[in-house]
Structures are given as structure tokens and as C-alpha cells.
Amino acid sequence: MSRMMADCRRFPSESNCSLTIIGEEEEVVRAAAEHAATVHGHENTEELHKQIREFLEPAETYSNDPRAHEAMPA
Numbered sequence: 544m545s546r547m548m549a550d551c552r553r554f555p556s557e558s559n560c561s562l563t564i565i566g567e568e569e570e571v572v573r574a575a576a577e578h579a580a581t582v583h584g585h586e587n588t589e590e591l592h593k594q595i596r597e598f599l600e601p602a603e604t605y606s607n608d609p610r611a612h613e614a615m616p617a
């Protein structure tokens with residue numbers, strides 16, 4: 544099974560978060576949801592899990608270089 548990536552650096556955050564989570568999809572969704580709740584004050588809901596799933600990128604696209612922020616989807 545291919546690994547996926549949730550990259551906090553992709554979105555603007557007050558703490559300028561630099562966390563990247565890589566693993567199998569279910570692991571990443573769970574870890575990213577916990578991270579979003581504890582660090583970024585989101586509610587850990589089904590809706591959040593769904594959003595995170597849509598943000599996932601293939602782990603192969605990971606780069607340690609800084610990346611430009613994208614607008615948070617409305």
C-alpha cells in the first residue's frame with residue numbers, strides 16, 4: 544500500500560507549523576486529525592477527517608524544501 548502525506552507547511556497557520564505526517568492513509572488521517580485538534584484548535588470530527596483525506600498527497604512528492612502556502616479551502 545502506498546504511503547500518503549499530510550503537510551502542515553502547505554497551509555498558513557499562526558504557529559507557522561512545519562509538521563509533515565507520512566504513513567498509510569488511515570494512520571495519516573488519524574494522526575493529522577489529532578494534530579489539527581491539539582495544535583491548531585480544530586474539532587476532531589468526521590468532517591475534519593474527510594477534509595484531511597482530500598488534502599493528502601502521495602508521499603513521493605515530499606521535499607524538505609520550504610513550500611509556498613496555499614489558501615485554506617473555504
Ligand SMILES: [Zn+2]
Nearest residue numbers: 551560562582
Ligand atoms: Zn500543524
